[in-house]
Amino acid sequence: MHKVVSRDGTTIAYEKAGEGPPVVLLGGGFRDHTAFDTLIPYLAPHCTVYAYDRRGRGQSGDSPDYTVEKEIEDLQAVIDEAGGRAAVFGGSSGAILALEAALAGARISRLALLEPPYRVPGFRTPPAGFAERLDALLAEGRRGEAVEYFLGEHVGFPPEWIKEWKDSPLWPSNEALAHTLPYDTAVMGDGRVPVERMAGLRMETLVINSDHTGDWLLAAAEATAAALPNGRRLELPGVWHRVLPEVLGPVLVAFVTA
Template identity: 40%
Template sequence: MTKVQEQQVLRVTSKDGSSIAYERSGEGAPVILVAAALADRTGTRRLAKALAPEYTVINFDRRGRNDSTEHEPYDVQREVDDIEALIDAAGGQAVLFGSSSGSVLALDAANRLGDKVSKVVLFEPPFIVDDSREPMPADLDADVRKLIDEQQPGAVVKLFMHKAMGIPKFAVNIMSIMPGWSSMRAAAHTLPHDLELMRGTQDGTPLPAERWKAISAPVLVLTGGRSEQFFHRGGDALVEVLADGRHEVLKGQGHGVVLMNPKALLPQFNAFVEG
């Protein structure tokens, strides 16, 4: 067991010249944490700390968020390039951990980067593949972009929390005065990135069978035992289209486990990565 190293901000330069900021901690096999919509590396620091005694953890800001820059126009491939640059900086191969919509970016990276990705662990990719949840509103992307153009980042976050995540408006209003809201507001302009990542996976129809057919790395999909049924249905659907996938339940946990209780992930994470 090693002590968690003192974190410092490091940088890699992606293929398009964007500067990607990250923190590196621990020693061992490299693990790269891919954050969810509206999140930056501050939201995955507790998970990084939990993993660092066993792994070299790369905790980064996705492009356009916090300390990372980006060049337009946005393309999913550019985010994959960012992850490739981080993998190369970590030694040439890494495990990817993705949370929520970050799971889909991790899948796309594994699909395009081949042997550079050794294993993939996903927590609750928010796929909507049947009638267990209403499909994502068709006008969400247009509404988000309109609010961004109007420079209303707080309204973007509230819209996403209510319409996409299904959180009641009164609860969203309470969240707006809680710690962490300011970082989500700061990342609001990147929300279309995640909506693009999720395109075609949240309309209540089967997942695109060809999208991740090139993934050779084993994939573990985790869903919380207390989470909504659609997460479980989506996890089952995903492993059906992967060459080597498994779906396990994290008993007693919900969608916020990465932020609130990351140590609960460790037993299944370690068993899969080290097995």
């Protein structure tokens, strides 16, 4: 993997593929750059793709004093490697991070967001003290319990869904990345769509949702697109919180190369 040093000295690892207009891929919770392995083949013939490990994940470094601002600096460091300006695609909490980066003035040409998990009125929110409880579980080394707690209380999975996750091949990697869940929690902030701040963002933004996602994620996608002056929403074939790569890829290529 390639490496770049972020502003605070943290090393950020990324993969680069293809040739054409640059696009940076930004993953969400429990994910490193390998989450895009099935998507990149659809992008690389048309774009120069940069898929990186967010800090604390994969081959990237970390720092003891996490802030969302440092993650924004990480993204800008990768954008600088891409020539100083690039389109950005973010999924889940990565979508919120990408949007926060754009609001902070990161040099993003176009923004594509897959189901930013905001909390809109009428849908459940994490309980009071969620972040503190999550930190306590991790401090005690109870990584599996921390993952279960995040999935149940933040994502809203019922017990039977959590059991399916625990029985899947992905569970060990979920536990291995449990220490980054507070990072995603910080990125998502109070969970509300930042309507007032987004009103001044003139960047062309595509908000994507799956046609088989959850009701609250659909509502969040609708609210996000509605709050962006140059935002539009597109529903694509997929499953819960994920769009099929063979469908998503051509859509992103058309958006990035337009």
